[in-house]
Amino acid sequence: MKENTTQLLALAFAAVMSLPFSVGIVFAAYLAGGFVAGSQAEPVIEWARVAFVYGWIFVVGFGGYRAYAVALRPDNLDGLLTTVSHRDLIGGLVLTEFVLWSAFSLTVGSAATVAFAVGAGSLLTIPALLLTLCLLLVTGIPAGFIVALAVRNAGVRSRLLSRLRTLFFVLLGIGYFALIFTNAFASVLEPIYRVLAPTPISWFGDLAAIGLGIGASSLRAIGAVVFSVVFVVAAIVLLFRFAEWLWYADGVHIVHEPGQNVNRSSRLGALSRIFSRVFSQPVVGVVAVDWKRARRSPLSLSFALYPLIVLAGPIVTAVQTGEIGTGLPLWVLISGTWIAGSVFALNVLGQEGAALPITLLSKAPERSLVIGHVLSGALLIAPATVAGTVIAGVLSPHSVPIVASLGVSALVLSAVSGAVATGIGVGFPRFEAVSVSRSTKAIVPSIFAFIIYSVVVLIVTLPTVVAHSSIVSHALTSVVSVEPFLVGLSGTIVSTVFVCLVGAASMYIARDRVNGYRLE
Amino acid sequence: MTRDTDAIKTRSLTKQFGTETAVDGLNLTVEHGTVYGFLGPNGAGKTTTMRMLTSLTQPSNGEAWIDGAPVSDRDAIRSSIGYLPEEPPVFDELTGREQLEYFGRLRDLPAAEIESRIEGWLERFDLADDADKRIDDYSKGMRQKIGLIQALLHEPDVVFLDEPTSGLDPRAARTVLNVIAELTDSGHTVFLSTHILSVVEELADVVGVLYEGNLVTEGSPTELTERMEAEEGTTLEDVFLSVTAERGPVAAENTGDPPANQGGRETAVAEQDSEQHTDTDREETEPTSSDARVEDR
Numbered sequence: 001m002k003e004n005t006t007q008l009l010a011l012a013f014a015a016v017m018s019l020p021f022s023v024g025i026v027f028a029a030y031l032a033g034g035f036v037a038g039s040q041a042e043p044v045i046e047w048a049r050v051a052f053v054y055g056w057i058f059v060v061g062f063g064g065y066r067a068y069a070v071a072l073r074p075d076n077l078d079g080l081l082t083t084v085s086h087r088d089l090i091g092g093l094v095l096t097e098f099v100l101w102s103a104f105s106l107t108v109g110s111a112a113t114v115a116f117a118v119g120a121g122s123l124l125t126i127p128a129l130l131l132t133l134c135l136l137l138v139t140g141i142p143a144g145f146i147v148a149l150a151v152r153n154a155g156v157r158s159r160l161l162s163r164l165r166t167l168f169f170v171l172l173g174i175g176y177f178a179l180i181f182t183n184a185f186a187s188v189l190e191p192i193y194r195v196l197a198p199t200p201i202s203w204f205g206d207l208a209a210i211g212l213g214i215g216a217s218s219l220r221a222i223g224a225v226v227f228s229v230v231f232v233v234a235a236i237v238l239l240f241r242f243a244e245w246l247w248y249a250d251g252v253h254i255v256h257e258p259g260q261n262v263n264r265s266s267r268l269g270a271l272s273r274i275f276s277r278v279f280s281q282p283v284v285g286v287v288a289v290d291w292k293r294a295r296r297s298p299l300s301l302s303f304a305l306y307p308l309i310v311l312a313g314p315i316v317t318a319v320q321t322g323e324i325g326t327g328l329p330l331w332v333l334i335s336g337t338w339i340a341g342s343v344f345a346l347n348v349l350g351q352e353g354a355a356l357p358i359t360l361l362s363k364a365p366e367r368s369l370v371i372g373h374v375l376s377g378a379l380l381i382a383p384a385t386v387a388g389t390v391i392a393g394v395l396s397p398h399s400v401p402i403v404a405s406l407g408v409s410a411l412v413l414s415a416v417s418g419a420v421a422t423g424i425g426v427g428f429p430r431f432e433a434v435s436v437s438r439s440t441k442a443i444v445p446s447i448f449a450f451i452i453y454s455v456v457v458l459i460v461t462l463p464t465v466v467a468h469s470s471i472v473s474h475a476l477t478s479v480v481s482v483e484p485f486l487v488g489l490s491g492t493i494v495s496t497v498f499v500c501l502v503g504a505a506s507m508y509i510a511r512d513r514v515n516g517y518r519l520e
Numbered sequence: 521m522t523r524d525t526d527a528i529k530t531r532s533l534t535k536q537f538g539t540e541t542a543v544d545g546l547n548l549t550v551e552h553g554t555v556y557g558f559l560g561p562n563g564a565g566k567t568t569t570m571r572m573l574t575s576l577t578q579p580s581n582g583e584a585w586i587d588g589a590p591v592s593d594r595d596a597i598r599s600s601i602g603y604l605p606e607e608p609p610v611f612d613e614l615t616g617r618e619q620l621e622y623f624g625r626l627r628d629l630p631a632a633e634i635e636s637r638i639e640g641w642l643e644r645f646d647l648a649d650d651a652d653k654r655i656d657d658y659s660k661g662m663r664q665k666i667g668l669i670q671a672l673l674h675e676p677d678v679v680f681l682d683e684p685t686s687g688l689d690p691r692a693a694r695t696v697l698n699v700i701a702e703l704t705d706s707g708h709t710v711f712l713s714t715h716i717l718s719v720v721e722e723l724a725d726v727v728g729v730l731y732e733g734n735l736v737t738e739g740s741p742t743e744l745t746e747r748m749e750a751e752e753g754t755t756l757e758d759v760f761l762s763v764t765a766e767r768g769p770v771a772a773e774n775t776g777d778p779p780a781n782q783g784g785r786e787t788a789v790a791e792q793d794s795e796q797h798t799d800t801d802r803e804e805t806e807p808t809s810s811d812a813r814v815e816d817r
Contacts, residue, residue, distance in 0.1 A: 276631075280628070281628050281631070282627075285622050285624075285625030285626055289618070292613065293611055296613040296654070354607045354608065354609050357571075357576050357603060358626075359609075361603060362628075365626070518578045
C-alpha cells in the first residue's frame with residue numbers, strides 16, 4: 001500500500017470525509033456523558049447494556065460481512081496456503097481486520113471515550129470504556145469470521161446452495177432493500193437482541209459503566225473480561241477448524257450440464273429466427289449472445305439494480321397505502337427507460353472482453369455491436385416498461401388519454417435509451433472485470449459512464465415527467481386553460497424529439513469510435 | 521496459385537508507446553502459401569507486430585499490406601485475415617458452439633455454412649462432445665481450440681496465430697500443426713508467433729527473429745543454422761539463443777547474418793543496453809476475460 005498512491009489518496013480522502021462524522025461522535029459522546037451524570041441509575045445501566053449488545057451485533061454482522069466478502073478471499077490463496085499454515089493465515093486475516101477496525105474504533109473511540117468521561121465527570125470511565133471497546137472488537141470480529149466461515153463451508157459443501165447461490169444473493173438483496181424501505185430493521189434485530197440479552201454479552205454494558213455510579217455490577221464487569229478471554233480461546237479453536245475445513249475442502253464442483261439450457265436456447269433460437277427476418281445476422285447474433293450471457297450471469301446486470309431501488313420506494317408506498325397515485329406510472333417509466341439503456345448498451349466495447357480483437361475484425365462491427373446492444377435492451381425492457389406504465393396509469397387517477405400519452409412516452413424513451421447509452425459508454429469503456437458479488441467477477445460499465453447516462457436519461461425524460469405530473473398539469477390548465485391531455489402530449493413530443501436527437505448523436509459517436517477503435 | 525502481391529508486406533513498420541519503441545522499422549515480406557515463423561523473447565514486440573498487421577493497433581510509422589491492401593483500411597483486410605490472439609477470445613457464459621456461432625454470425629456467414637463448418641472443426645479438434653458445455657467449464661487447451669477454430673471459420677487467406685499450441689496436449693498440438701500444414705498446402709498463409717522452436721523448425725518456410733523490436737535475423741530454418749558456422753548439430757534453438765543474447769547486434773553479427781532490418785537495428789539496438797529491456801508487447805492492455813468465475817473456496 002505504501003507504494004500505491006491512489007490507495008493512499010483514497011484513504012486520505014476517506015479520512016477527511018469521515019472527519020465531520022468523527023467530530024460529531026465525539027461531541028455526542030460528551031453530551032451523553034453529561035446526560036448520564038445527571039440521570040437516575042437504573043434505566044441508564046439498562047441502556048448501556050442494550051447499547052453494547054447492539055454494538056456487538058453490529059461488529060459481528062459487519063465483521064462477518066467483510067470476512068465473507070473480502071477477508072476470506074485473499075489474493076493467491078493457494079500460494080499462501082503452501083507458504084504458511086492455515087492457522088497462521090486465518091490468524092493473520094483476523095488480525096488484519098482487527099487492525100482495520102481499530103484504526104477507526106480506537107482513534108475516534110478514544111476521543112469519544114475521553115469526551116464522554118469529561119462530560120460525565122468520571123476519569124475511571126476512560127480505561128473502562130476503552131477496555132470495553134477493545135473486548136467488543138476482540139470478541140465480535142472473530143465471531144463474525146466464524147459465522148462467515150460457517151456460511152462459506154456450507155456453500156462449498158452443498159450442491160444445492162452452490163447452484164442457488166445467485167438466487168440466494170438476489171433474494172438477500174431484495175430483502176435488504178425491503179427492510180430499508182419498510183423501516184423494518186428493528187424487527188430483524190429485535191429477536192437477535194432477545195437471544196443475546198441474557199448472555200454475558202450484555203455484561204459489556206456494566207464494564208463500560210464502571211465508575212459512573214449508575215448501578216453497574218462489578219461482578220458482571222469482571223465477568224465480561226473473563227467471558228472475553230474464554231470466548232477468544234474458544235473462537236481460536238473454531239476459527240482454525242473452520243478455516244481448515246473450508247480451505248482444504250473437497251467441495252462440490254458444479255458443471256453446467258449441457259441439457260440445462262437446451263429448452264431456453266431453443267426458445268432463443270426461435271426468437272433469433274424471427275428477428276433474422278428483420279435485422280441483419282450480425283445484429284441478431286449480438287442480441288442472442290447478450291441475452292444468453294445476461295441470463296447465465298445476471299450479476300453482470302448489476303447497474304439495473306439502481307433504477308429498481310429507486311422504483312422500490314413508490315411501489316412500497318403504493319402497497320402500504322393500497323392506492324396507486326399519479327406518480328407511480330411516471331416512476332415506472334423513468335426506471336424502465338433508465339434500465340433499458342444501462343443493461344447492454346453502456347459498455348459496447350468493454351463487454352466484448354477478450355473477444356474484442358475478433359469482434360473488431362468482423363464484418364461492420366460498428367453496426368452489429370451498436371445496433372445489437374441497443375436492441376438487446378430495447379426488446380427486453382421496452383415491452384415491460386410500456387406494460388408497467390400503462391397498467392399503473394390505468395389503476396391511477398390519470399385519464400385514459402393521459403395514460404395513452406404516457407404509454408407512447410414509455411415506448412419511445414425505453415426503446416431509444418440504449419442508443420443514448422452507446423455513445424456515453426464508448427467514451428468511458430471498462431474492460432477489466434470487477435467483483436460484482438462475493439464470488440463472481442464481471443465486466444460492468446464504468447460508474448462514470450453510468451452517472452453521465454443517468455443524468456442524460458433524467459434530462460430527456462423530464463419533459464414527459466413534468467407534463468404528466470398532476471401539479472404542473474393542474475397549474476397550466478388553470479392558468480392557460482389547456483386540456484391536461486394536451487399538456488401531457490406536448491411533454492411526450494418534446495421528450496420524443498429530445499431522446500431521438502440525443503440517441504442519434506450518441507449512436508453516431510459510438511459507431512465512429514467502434515469503427516476506429518485500436519488496441520493501444 | 522500465382523498472385524501479384526505478397527501475402528504480408530511491411531515497410532519500416534514502427535510502433536512507439538510513449539518513449540518506448542516496441543517495433544522499430546520492421547521490413548518483412550511473406551509470400552502466399554507459406555508459414556512465417558515469428559520468433560522472439562518475451563517483450564520483443566511480436567504481439568504488437570501482429571496487432572499492427574491485423575489493424576488492431578495503429579503503427580506510429582511505416583506501412584503494412586495484407587494481400588496488397590493497407591492495414592490502415594480495416595474494411596479492406598478484415599475478410600481476408602483470421603487472428604488467434606494470445607488470450608483465447610471467448611465468453612465464459614457461452615458454450616463452445618454458441619461462441620463459434622456468434623463469430624460466424626458476426627462474419628455474416630450463411631447460417632447453414634456456419635453450422636456445417638463448426639461441426640467439421642469441432643470433430644477435427646475432438647471438441648464435438650463438449651461443444652454444448654459452457655466455456656467456463658473448459659480447460660485452457662479447449663479454450664485455445666475454440667479460439668483457433670474462430671480464426672479459421674471464415675476461411676481467411678492469411679492467418680495470424682499467436683502461440684497457437686499454448687496449453688494444448690501433444691495430440692491437440694499435433695492436430696494444430698497438421699491444420700497449419702494443410703492450410704499452406706491449400707494456398708493459405710500462416711504468420712505464426714510461438715516460443716516453441718520445434719514447431720517453427722517443423723513448419724516454417726521462413727523464420728524471423730525479433731529482438732527488442734528489431735528483426736535481427738531472417739531466413740529458412742536451414743539457412744539460419746548454416747549461418748551459425750558452428751559445429752554439426754546446430755539447431756534453431758542455438759540460433760535463437762545466439763541472436764537474442766544480451767548484446768543482440770553482436771550476436772547477430774556472429775551468425776554472419778546481415779541485419780534484416782538495418783536502419784532500426786543499427787540505430788536502436790546497438791545503443792540499447794540489454795538491461796533496458798522492457799516488456800513492450802503490452803499484453804496487459806488486452807481486455808480480460810469477460811466474466812471470470814472466481815474459485816469458491
